[in-house]
Amino acid sequence: MKILVNCDLPFALAHGGAAIQIRQTMAALSQLGVTVEPLRWWDENQTGDLIHYFGRMPAGQIRFAHQKKIKVVMAELLTAQGSRSPAQLWRQKLISRTIAQLAPRNFTAAFKWDAYGLADACVANTVWEAHLMNYLFGAPKECVHVVPNGVEEVFFNSPAVAREKWLVCTATITERKRVLELARAAVAAQTPLWIVGRAYAESDPYAQKFFTLARQQPQLIRYEGAITDRARLAQIYRAARGFVLLSTMETRSLSAEEAAACACPLLLSDLPWARSTFSGGAEFCRVTDSVAATAARLRHFYDAADRLPSPARPATWTDVARQLQTIYEQVLTRD
Numbered sequence: 001m002k003i004l005v006n007c008d009l010p011f012a013l014a015h016g017g018a019a020i021q022i023r024q025t026m027a028a029l030s031q032l033g034v035t036v037e038p039l040r041w042w043d044e045n046q047t048g049d050l051i052h053y054f055g056r057m058p059a060g061q062i063r064f065a066h067q068k069k070i071k072v073v074m075a076e077l078l079t080a081q082g083s084r085s086p087a088q089l090w091r092q093k094l095i096s097r098t099i100a101q102l103a104p105r106n107f108t109a110a111f112k113w114d115a116y117g118l119a120d121a122c123v124a125n126t127v128w129e130a131h132l133m134n135y136l137f138g139a140p141k142e143c144v145h146v147v148p149n150g151v152e153e154v155f156f157n158s159p160a161v162a163r164e165k166w167l168v169c170t171a172t173i174t175e176r177k178r179v180l181e182l183a184r185a186a187v188a189a190q191t192p193l194w195i196v197g198r199a200y201a202e203s204d205p206y207a208q209k210f211f212t213l214a215r216q217q218p219q220l221i222r223y224e225g226a227i228t229d230r231a232r233l234a235q236i237y238r239a240a241r242g243f244v245l246l247s248t249m250e251t252r253s254l255s256a257e258e259a260a261a262c263a264c265p266l267l268l269s270d271l272p273w274a275r276s277t278f279s280g281g282a283e284f285c286r287v288t289d290s291v292a293a294t295a296a297r298l299r300h301f302y303d304a305a306d307r308l309p310s311p312a313r314p315a316t317w318t319d320v321a322r323q324l325q326t327i328y329e330q331v332l333t334r335d
Contacts (some may be wrong), residue, residue, distance in 0.1 A: 008055030028321035150317030281311035
């Protein structure tokens with residue numbers, strides 16, 4: 001069994017959890033003895049039994065793969081769709097079905113809706129996204145599998161230490177993650193907050209507003225950029241009073257699960273991804289533009305953090321790889 005891995009977005013263009021997910025998945029599969037390598041688009045002699053595509057693979061490429069007897073497993077992060085209300089999802093489904101029926105095929109091909117019906121299996125991070133793959137895109141239920149993200153062993157193995165004063169948020173500094181809004185709420189609530197991460201570009205206007213606030217409030221907002229040392233990051237989670245992520249859209253936050261592995265209390269956006277991932281052992285905050293409302297919830301969490309139960313233990317990357325290996329084997333033995 002030889003697995004070829006491909007994805008939508010080059011790592012060099014946008015850092016984040018997707019890159020970590022793909023790297024860790026490949027490494028864990030290799031440790032299980034599975035032959036896995038990146039799909040080399042320039043190598044016409046490369047061979048493989050199955051393509052694991054992280055994203056929505058173009059339908060035409062799936063058909064080409066099938067012509068060469070190569071199976072396709074597709075794993076798209078439905079970040080935007082997974083954060084919409086039932087009414088918004090119903091409208092999206094109605095609009096997409098109408099366009100598919102009335103618009104020319106060469107126009108609808110750009111949306112790659114057909115991919116879900118053509119892939120040999122689809123992988124969702126959460127039960128909610130598995131539902132959306134069927135509800136929005138028509139993926140057959142029997143072909144959709146729920147496989148969580150994993151967490152590196154360094155986070156499970158980090159020793160317990162006394163909790164310090166800082167809440168921690170590990171996130172890219174961008175509008176979707178609402179880092180600036182969280183920092184403003186922390187100032188209003190007088191809750192010390194440590195932001196770990198970096199912007200996609202230092203010149204980004206949103207990031208510049210956050211940098212300015214951090215300089216103005218050094219006693220409450222701690223910012224030193226990204227931390228690439230995973231052992232140090234695990235120590236930060238262990239010592240944090242709590243972990244906070246109040247993004248508007250998410251699929252399944254790797255940083256939240258890393259914090260959970262370190263038994264760090266969690267405060268997350270009250271959205272389907274968070275509820276389905278952390279049904280117990282986490283607190284939730286409504287996504288709102290009101291600084292006062294967010295500050296009140298943040299203060300309540302800060303004061304209660306040392307009495308909150310630890311989040312449920314997340315999966316390891318080895319657990320994830322074993323689940324994927326089983327899916328690959330099922331797909332490859334299917335006619």
